[in-house]
Amino acid sequence: MEDKTCHGVEVAIDAMAGKWKPIILFHLMENKVMRFNELKRSIPNITQKMLTSQLRELEYHHIVHRKVYPQVPPKVEYSLTDYGQSIIPILKSMQKWGTSHFEHLNKNDKEQARE
Amino acid sequence: MEDKTCHGVEVAIDAMAGKWKPIILFHLMENKVMRFNELKRSIPNITQKMLTSQLRELEYHHIVHRKVYPQVPPKVEYSLTDYGQSIIPILKSMQKWGTSHFEHLNKNDKEQARE
DNA sequence: TGCTATAGTATCCAAAATGATACTATTGTA
DNA sequence: TACAATAGTATCATTTTGGATACTATAGCA
Numbered sequence: 001m002e003d004k005t006c007h008g009v010e011v012a013i014d015a016m017a018g019k020w021k022p023i024i025l026f027h028l029m030e031n032k033v034m035r036f037n038e039l040k041r042s043i044p045n046i047t048q049k050m051l052t053s054q055l056r057e058l059e060y061h062h063i064v065h066r067k068v069y070p071q072v073p074p075k076v077e078y079s080l081t082d083y084g085q086s087i088i089p090i091l092k093s094m095q096k097w098g099t100s101h102f103e104h105l106n107k108n109d110k111e112q113a114r115e
Numbered sequence: 116m117e118d119k120t121c122h123g124v125e126v127a128i129d130a131m132a133g134k135w136k137p138i139i140l141f142h143l144m145e146n147k148v149m150r151f152n153e154l155k156r157s158i159p160n161i162t163q164k165m166l167t168s169q170l171r172e173l174e175y176h177h178i179v180h181r182k183v184y185p186q187v188p189p190k191v192e193y194s195l196t197d198y199g200q201s202i203i204p205i206l207k208s209m210q211k212w213g214t215s216h217f218e219h220l221n222k223n224d225k226e227q228a229r230e
Numbered sequence: 231t232g233c234t235a236t237a238g239t240a241t242c243c244a245a246a247a248t249g250a251t252a253c254t255a256t257t258g259t260a
Numbered sequence: 261t262a263c264a265a266t267a268g269t270a271t272c273a274t275t276t277t278g279g280a281t282a283c284t285a286t287a288g289c290a
Binding site for chain 2: 277278279280285286287288
């Protein structure tokens with residue numbers, strides 16, 4: 001009872017680990033619905049391959065929905081599923097902490113420089 | 116204004132990404148103070164090298180405090196710093212979401228099997 | 231004397247994640 | 261006719277992570 005298991009944390013890591021997934025999810029959270037290239041343009045350094053593969057994995061986890069319009073040139077829209085919205089608290093806490101951590105690191109660097 | 120930047124998320128990923136860091140942090144959150152080998156025993160598959168290196172990185176980010184007792188055999192205690200406590204909301208939201216996501220995946224697997 | 235325990239390092243290797251680049255099909259437009 | 265735009269794949273190369281293993285020092289104990 002004393003040491004709660006970290007199993008949940010491991011599952012979460014498994015579903016959203018990687019350099020890109022939280023970023024992709026953040027954009028979908030902010031913009032609701034985005035086309036493939038729109039996502040690509042909002043994430044400057046991502047390659048097509050990475051964007052595709054990360055979206056596929058998120059789809060597999062039912063976090064992201066993929067809607068294909070049968071037209072040419074292709075149109076594919078991505079969005080968080082209803083279920084996927086449940087991941088928003090993680091994204092928000094990461095965003096909040098990360099922003100303040102950035103300031104923390106900066107402050108510390110400046111203090112070091114002064115010595 | 117419309118598209119909030121994901122910079123915070125990137126910083127957070129940078130500080131706590133990896134297979135082990137969130138797990139280590141979770142244990143420190145639960146147990147407050149842990150010796151090196153105590154941590155190692157609570158994380159079954161981690162190697163000494165990974166535990167050491169991940170702790171060092173967390174120390175670098177001022178999230179984890181390392182207290183060395185000058186004695187032999189060595190005694191080193193790890194704990195979250197006051198500052199490091201600020202990361203707890205991320206850990207808790209990951210733990211919560213991960214736990215329910217695990218059930219979600221299970222439920223879905225069973226439904227697939229029934230078809 | 232030889233063994234255990236602790237908290238590490240050092241070195242080498244394997245595997246996983248990511249990146250670069252070229253390629254696809256089809257429609258509309260200049 | 262040639263080119264742009266879309267949402268991809270396929271292939272290969274590189275980088276990053278992580279793992280296995282052997283090694284260290286020293287006190288206390290049998």
